[in-house]
Amino acid sequence: MNRLIVTFLLFCCALRPAGQAFAQDTLALDFTAPVRELDVRPYLQLFRGSPGINAPASIPPAAFVQDTAVFHLHKKALHTVNDRWLRFSIKNTGAKTATLYFFTGWHDALTWYPPAPQTPVATGLMTDRGNVSRWDRFAFPVQLAPGQAGTFYLHVVNRFYRENNFMPVLFDAVNYAEFRQDQADHYKSEALIIQLLLGMLLVLLAITIINYTQLPDRSSLYFAGYLLGLIIFFALRLETKPFQLSFFHFCPMFKYYWDVPAMLFCFYLMYMLFGNMFLSLRERYPLLEKAYRYGAIATGVLIVLCITLIAMGNYQAPAIIYKAVYYITFIPLAISFIALARRTRHHPLVRFFLFGSLSLFLLSFYAFLVNTEPVGFTPLPELVAPYNLLILGVLLHVLFFAAGLSYRNKLVHQEKTKTQEMLIKQLNKNKDLQRKLNVQLEELVKEQTTEILRKKMELEEQRKLQLDIEYGKKLAEIELKAIRAQINPHFIFNCLNSIQLFVMQRDFEHAQKYLSDFSYLIRKTLDFSRRNFISLADEITYLNTYLGLEKMRFEQKMSYEIVIDPTIAAAELEVPAMLLQPYVENAVKHGMNNDERVTGLLVITFRLAASDMLECVIEDNGIGIERSRALRSLPPHHQSSGMEISLNRAELLNKMYNTDIQIEIIDKSRKQANDSGTIIRIFIPQL
Amino acid sequence: MIRAVIIDDERNSRDIISLMLGKYCPEIEAVGMAANCREGIEQIRMHQPQLVFLDLEMPDGTGFDVLAGAYDSSFEAIFVTAFEKRFLHTIRLSEVELILKPIDKESLLQAVGTVVQRIGQERHHDRYEVLLRNFGKPAGEVRQLVLPAAAGPEEIVGVEDILYLEGQADKTVFYLRDGRTLPSARTFRYYTELFAPMRFYQINNTHMVQVPHIQQLDPAGNKIHLQNHCLDVTERRMRELVALWKQD
Numbered sequence: 001m002n003r004l005i006v007t008f009l010l011f012c013c014a015l016r017p018a019g020q021a022f023a024q025d026t027l028a029l030d031f032t033a034p035v036r037e038l039d040v041r042p043y044l045q046l047f048r049g050s051p052g053i054n055a056p057a058s059i060p061p062a063a064f065v066q067d068t069a070v071f072h073l074h075k076k077a078l079h080t081v082n083d084r085w086l087r088f089s090i091k092n093t094g095a096k097t098a099t100l101y102f103f104t105g106w107h108d109a110l111t112w113y114p115p116a117p118q119t120p121v122a123t124g125l126m127t128d129r130g131n132v133s134r135w136d137r138f139a140f141p142v143q144l145a146p147g148q149a150g151t152f153y154l155h156v157v158n159r160f161y162r163e164n165n166f167m168p169v170l171f172d173a174v175n176y177a178e179f180r181q182d183q184a185d186h187y188k189s190e191a192l193i194i195q196l197l198l199g200m201l202l203v204l205l206a207i208t209i210i211n212y213t214q215l216p217d218r219s220s221l222y223f224a225g226y227l228l229g230l231i232i233f234f235a236l237r238l239e240t241k242p243f244q245l246s247f248f249h250f251c252p253m254f255k256y257y258w259d260v261p262a263m264l265f266c267f268y269l270m271y272m273l274f275g276n277m278f279l280s281l282r283e284r285y286p287l288l289e290k291a292y293r294y295g296a297i298a299t300g301v302l303i304v305l306c307i308t309l310i311a312m313g314n315y316q317a318p319a320i321i322y323k324a325v326y327y328i329t330f331i332p333l334a335i336s337f338i339a340l341a342r343r344t345r346h347h348p349l350v351r352f353f354l355f356g357s358l359s360l361f362l363l364s365f366y367a368f369l370v371n372t373e374p375v376g377f378t379p380l381p382e383l384v385a386p387y388n389l390l391i392l393g394v395l396l397h398v399l400f401f402a403a404g405l406s407y408r409n410k411l412v413h414q415e416k417t418k419t420q421e422m423l424i425k426q427l428n429k430n431k432d433l434q435r436k437l438n439v440q441l442e443e444l445v446k447e448q449t450t451e452i453l454r455k456k457m458e459l460e461e462q463r464k465l466q467l468d469i470e471y472g473k474k475l476a477e478i479e480l481k482a483i484r485a486q487i488n489p490h491f492i493f494n495c496l497n498s499i500q501l502f503v504m505q506r507d508f509e510h511a512q513k514y515l516s517d518f519s520y521l522i523r524k525t526l527d528f529s530r531r532n533f534i535s536l537a538d539e540i541t542y543l544n545t546y547l548g549l550e551k552m553r554f555e556q557k558m559s560y561e562i563v564i565d566p567t568i569a570a571a572e573l574e575v576p577a578m579l580l581q582p583y584v585e586n587a588v589k590h591g592m593n594n595d596e597r598v599t600g601l602l603v604i605t606f607r608l609a610a611s612d613m614l615e616c617v618i619e620d621n622g623i624g625i626e627r628s629r630a631l632r633s634l635p636p637h638h639q640s641s642g643m644e645i646s647l648n649r650a651e652l653l654n655k656m657y658n659t660d661i662q663i664e665i666i667d668k669s670r671k672q673a674n675d676s677g678t679i680i681r682i683f684i685p686q687l
Numbered sequence: 688m689i690r691a692v693i694i695d696d697e698r699n700s701r702d703i704i705s706l707m708l709g710k711y712c713p714e715i716e717a718v719g720m721a722a723n724c725r726e727g728i729e730q731i732r733m734h735q736p737q738l739v740f741l742d743l744e745m746p747d748g749t750g751f752d753v754l755a756g757a758y759d760s761s762f763e764a765i766f767v768t769a770f771e772k773r774f775l776h777t778i779r780l781s782e783v784e785l786i787l788k789p790i791d792k793e794s795l796l797q798a799v800g801t802v803v804q805r806i807g808q809e810r811h812h813d814r815y816e817v818l819l820r821n822f823g824k825p826a827g828e829v830r831q832l833v834l835p836a837a838a839g840p841e842e843i844v845g846v847e848d849i850l851y852l853e854g855q856a857d858k859t860v861f862y863l864r865d866g867r868t869l870p871s872a873r874t875f876r877y878y879t880e881l882f883a884p885m886r887f888y889q890i891n892n893t894h895m896v897q898v899p900h901i902q903q904l905d906p907a908g909n910k911i912h913l914q915n916h917c918l919d920v921t922e923r924r925m926r927e928l929v930a931l932w933k934q935d
Contacts, residue, residue, distance in 0.1 A: 490744060493769030493788045498699040500789040504706050553697055593746040 026089040026149055029170075031098035036175040040088060040102070040168045041068050047085040049155065056113050056153035059085060071166050075373045075383055079316055082158040086168065090142055091149035101139040101176040104156060105165040106242055112140040113153035125240065126159070130250035135243045139176055160256060161319035162382045184243035190387060191244040194234050197391055201231045204402050215409055219277035223401055226270035230394060233262040257310050259382065260318035261303045264325065267360070268299040275357075278404060279340070279349055288336055295329070319380055326379035333361070349411070352404025356397045363393030471656045488585060491550075492522075498553055514552060521545050528577035532653065536606065536614070537570040539577075543584055543604060550588050557592050558600040565607035573614055575684050576653050576661065580604075582646045583618045583680045590622030590678060597621055614684040621677040624667040628678075650682075659685050689803060692719040692734055694727035694753055695742040695767065700788060704740050704767065711792055712799050724748035724756070731757040737806055738799075743768040750774075751822050758815055763802040776826055779881055781818035782833040782841065813843050826884035834861065834871040842869050846885065850913050851896040852878055862916065864900070888928055890920040898931055 027043040029035065045064030053059060064087045088102065104110070109124035121140065128134035144150050156166070171179055205227040212220040236255040238246040248254050272292040275281065281289035302325065306318035337354055344350045367389035368377050375383045381390050495518045502511035524542050528534055540562060547560045564570060584604065591600025601621045609615035622628065643665075650661040664681040691708065695701045705717040719734045721727035723745045731739060731753070741750035741764050750766055751774070766778060769788040778785050784798040814833050821829045834842045837858065850862045854875025861869045871878070879889050889895045896913060903912040906929055909920045920928060 489770030491769075494697055494700065497697070497703060497769060497788040497790075501699045501703040501706070504703060553699060555698065589746065 026091050028091040028093045028149075029100070030094040031092045031100055031144060031146075031172075032094040032096050033172075034175060035100055035170050035172040037179065038170040040170055041071055042066070043088060043090070044168055045087040046070055047087070049083040049085050049157070051083070053085070056085065056087070056155075061087075071168065072163075073165050073167055075165070075375065075385075076163045077319075077375045077378065077380070077383055078158055078161050078163045081316075082156070082163055084156045086154040086156065087151060088154065088168070089149060089151045090144065092144035092146055095146050097143065097145045097148075099141045099143040099173065101171040101173070102142050102152065102154070102168065103139040103171060103176070103179070104154065104168045106138060106240070107156050107164065107166070108159050109155075109157040110138070110140075111155040113155070114140075114142075115150040115152065118143075124157075126252055126256070128249070128252060134249065135180075138242075139171065142170070159313065160315045161380065180243060187241040187244050191238055191241045193388060193391055194238055194241075197395060198231055198234055200395065201227050201234070201398065204398060205231060208402070208405065211405070211409060215412065217277070217408070217412070219274055219408065220405060222270050222274035222277055223405055226266050226274060226401075227398065229262055229266040229270060230398070232258055233266065234391075236262075256315060257307060260322045260380075261306045261310075263322060263381070264299050264303045264306065268325065268329070269296050269303065271357075272296040272299070274401070275353060278401075278408065279347065279353055284347060285339070285343065288339060291332070291336065299325070323379055333357075337361070349404055349408055352400050352407060356400030356404065359396035359400065360393040363389050363396070367393070468656070471652060474652055491585075492518075494553060495549055510552075514549070517545050517549055521549065525578070531577045532656075533574040534577045535571055536568070536573040536575050539575050539580060540564065540570060540606070543580065546581065546584065547588070547602070554588075554592060554600075556599060558588060558602065560588075560602040561604070563603060563605040565605075568606060568608060568614075570606070573686055575614065575616070576649065579646050579649060579661075580616060580618065580682065582643050583682070586643055587618050587620035587622070587678065587680070590625070590628050591620035592622070593628070594622045594676065596676070609683060612686045614686060616680075616682040616684065618680040618682075619677065621668075624669050624676045625665060625678045626667045626669070627676075661685065689715045689738055689806070690718045690734060690736040691715050691738040691740060692721065692727070692730045692736040693717055693740040694721040694724075694730065694745075694750070695740070696722050696745040697742075698722070700742065700767070703790065707790060707792070707795055711796060714803070715799065724752045727753040728756040731762070736762050738762060738802060739764045741766050743771050743774055751819065754815060755819055755822075758819070763806055764815065765798050765802055774822075776881070776884065777818060777821045777829070780821055780829055780832040781814045782835050783814055783818055808840075814841070817843060827886055829885065834869055835873060836870065837872040844869060846897075849887075849897050850900050850916065851894055851918065852882075852887075854878075854893040864914065888924075888931055890918060890924050890928060894918055898928070901928075901932055904929060904932055 025043065025045075027040060029038075044066065046067045047059050047064045049059075064085070070082075070084060086104070090100075092098065102112075107124055108126045110122070112121040112123075114120070121137070123132075123134065123137035128137060140152070140154065142150070142152060158166075205224055208220050208224045208227060211217075212224060235247050236258050238244055239248055239252070239255040272295050276289050276292050276296075279285070281292065302321055306321060309315075309317045337357060340350045340354055344354070364379070364381075367384055367386070368379055370389075371378065371383070372385045373383055378384065381387070384390060495514065499511050499514050499518065502508070502514060521542070524538070524545075528538075528542070544562060547562075551558055551560065584602070587602050588600070591602050594600065603617075603619045605615075605617040605619070607615055607617075647663060650663055653659065654661055660683075662681075662683040664679075664683075666679040666681065668675040668677040668679060693701045693704050695704070701720045701722075705720070708715050708717055715738060718736060719730035721730045724747050727739075727741070727745075730736075739753075739762050741753055743750040743766055750764075754764060764783065766774075766783060766785040767788060767790070768774075768785065775785075784802055786794045786798050817831045817833055820831060824830070829846055831843055831845055834844055836842065844861060844863070848863045848865065850864055852871075852875070853860045853862065857872075857874070859871045859873055859875045859878050861871065863869065875893065875895075879895055882895060886898050887895050888898050890911065896911065896918065900913050901911050902914065904925075905911065906925055909922055909925050911918050911920055911928070
């Protein structure tokens with residue numbers, strides 16, 4: 001489009017009659033006639049300025065010379081600051097006072113000096129801020145009264161490494177508006193693409209940041225930095241698109257700062273850092289990682305240097321640095337790509353990285369190669385057209401990287417899942433192990449507890465055994481004594497004596513009876529003395545036999561009676577063996593030893609005092625235990641020990657069987673003065 | 688005829704004694720019977736017997752009680768018991784006759800023979816005094832004992848006076864503090880048993896000494912000195928003797 005316009009302009013110029021050449025210095029023009037892009041180069045005198053000169057008055061008029069080489073229709077690379085003073089004289093040949101518009105292009109700094117009394121106007125890409133409608137200020141009004149001539153000065157300073165079209169033309173108001181319209185349309189498409197790109201980049205940035213918050217990964221962070229750098233860079237590119245909306249016009253210098261540094265930042269610093277992280281080069285390719293790392297550090301230093309230079313007003317040096325970086329890194333980057341490509345098989349992420357890198361690398365290289373701007377091969381995008389190729393490259397770059405990141409996230413996720421699975425497996429294993437261990441431990445504890453219990457029981461048993469032995473010993477002793485006491489030797493020999501008598505009297509029947517009863521008694525005595533408990537029935541039979549023998553000895557001098565409660569199951573109840581006998585014997589002895597009564601009466605009663613308590617009562621009508629004791633005091637060392645032994649045995653049995661046999665001895669005379677005799681009550685708990 | 692009274696709390700016993708007397712000892716006539724001490728004393732007083740069969744254990748006392756109640760040096764006594772350990776020591780020291788139930792013919796004849804022999808002899812009643820004197824005393828405190836002689840009168844010796852006794856072939860010789868020596872028809876072995884619960888100690892196979900009378904012990908030479916006697920002690924017994932002597 002530009003070219004068309006330019007060709008058209010050139011064509012117009014060629015067609016224009018040279019009639020006006022007579023007045024080369026002053027352009028005489030009917031201001032009311034339509035003026036459309038009138039080339040005014042022939043009427044312009046130029047002066048190469050310097051920083052010290054800041055007013056046209058300080059320049060000698062002779063210093064202005066005509067120099068059309070300064071002007072160009074395309075972008076141009078600048079290697080030094082282009083500081084030009086333009087002098088333009090014009091005369092209104094029309095009949096009316098009118099205003100034409102003088103336009104030279106979009107420059108960094110412009111100052112318009114109209115003849116007095118009008119005041120100078122300063123504008124430019126570097127100076128206009130947001131408080132003015134800046135795109136209107138690049139065309140300067142030339143207002144002259146009919147017939148009036150005027151000399152106008154324009155001071156153009158281009159410091160940037162790129163100079164936009166520099167072509168002085170005149171417009172009337174209508175044509176200027178049309179020109180503006182054309183320009184706006186022309187740049188609209190570029191701005192639209194940039195805005196589209198910005199939108200996509202913003203979305204990607206948002207996604208990346210969100211991803212980063214979900215999965216804090218340094219590569220995402222670097223990618224986000226890269227995206228942010230790009231976003232700002234492209235947003236700033238809008239600043240130079242005339243008549244388009246832009247975001248940063250309140251800060252006109254920003255676009256100069258974030259130009260070369262932005263490219264270094266995005267395509268070198270962040271790129272290399274991202275590559276390092278993204279591909280985990282530290283583990284997989286330490287050499288390349290080192291190279292990228294040092295490259296990134298160097299780039300960082302260069303960025304700082306560039307920004308410093310820009311701050312000092314030097315815009316050329318950063319461009320040179322950038323170009324140098326581009327050329328120097330061209331081959332090494334290519335080599336690194338090849339090196340990475342060889343590892344594609346082992347590392348799927350490399351593919352994403354490589355495709356992204358290569359698409360940018362190749363597309364940009366291609367764009368530089370086919371640059372339509374007449375600046376030759378240059379890596380400076382400001383000087384490259386068509387711009388869209390670069391944008392496409394960047395877009396592919398970004399998309400591949402984004403895809404790579406997602407893939408990486410997927411891998412990480414997979415790894416995580418795998419790890420989790422493994423962890424879960426391990427956990428399950430651990431659980432199993434724990435369970436097994438627990439079971440083992442439990443078993444062990446159980447075993448040990450059983451062991452302890454067993455030992456305790458053993459100990460207990462031992463203790464019991466010992467006690468038993470002790471008791472047994474005591475018991476044996478007492479039993480021995482008991483046998484002696486219970487089968488009173490007196491009784492035995494007296495029995496034998498009686499038998500002898502029957503024999504001598506030839507009363508063999510009695511002798512037989514006596515002998516068999518006696519034998520029974522002796523046998524039972526020997527038998528019972530070995531046992532602790534016998535059944536009540538046995539005991540009763542025993543006592544019956546014993547009393548029968550005694551009665552045979554004493555005949556009518558004694559009588560006895562054994563009373564058994566009919567509810568008692570005598571065969572089932574148990575009594576301590578030989579416990580009652582001494583009391584019975586005593587009762588026999590005492591019962592006959594009462595002068596007041598001819599016949600000793602002995603009553604033995606068995607009954608249940610409670611459901612589990614057998615009560616035996618041995619009652620006689622003798623002189624009573626107290627008097628009997630008093631009588632017996634003659635030999636002091638003599639003691640009828642049968643009862644004592646029984647008492648001891650009862651105590652011992654109580655201890656051994658944890659029972660509570662109780663023996664009460666009551667003298668009847670205590671209860672009733674005219675009564676006499678002894679009552680022995682023995683309580684035997686049934687187990 | 689020798690008159691006898693039988694005192695026993697069991698009729699069977701009394702019957703059997705009278706039966707056996709009638710059968711084996713026709714010279715003895717049972718003139719009275721009693722079932723307890725009280726009756727016994729009455730019977731003795733009534734019949735003035737020369738011989739009394741005396742049961743040791745009766746409901747209202749012992750045979751000694753009867754003896755103590757009725758004794759007037761006019762009769763001999765034969766103790767009869769079914770089984771009696773308690774009074775055995777006292778009876779033996781006094782050399783009083785004792786027969787055990789059931790009574791067999793030989794022991795009855797022997798006891799009756801011994802006693803009948805004594806009837807009418809001088810001092811034959813001293814043994815009952817010794818018996819009553821010793822009665823009721825623990826073995827360590829008995830006062831006297833009767834030494835039976837193979838022939839001739841018996842001697843009564845204070846236990847206190849015995850230094851030691853010496854076993855000889857068929858007799859035992861008692862050495863007394865006053866220098867006398869008295870023989871006993873009993874064997875040494877009989878006395879070692881009888882004196883065991885008393886304060887005597889057998890120092891060797893043939894000697895038994897009364898420990899409190901030992902004046903000097905010579906453990907090195909295994910000798911002891913009592914008054915002017917010097918006796919050998921077997922080595923094993925010396926140690927025990929030293930312990931005993933120190934206790935004393």
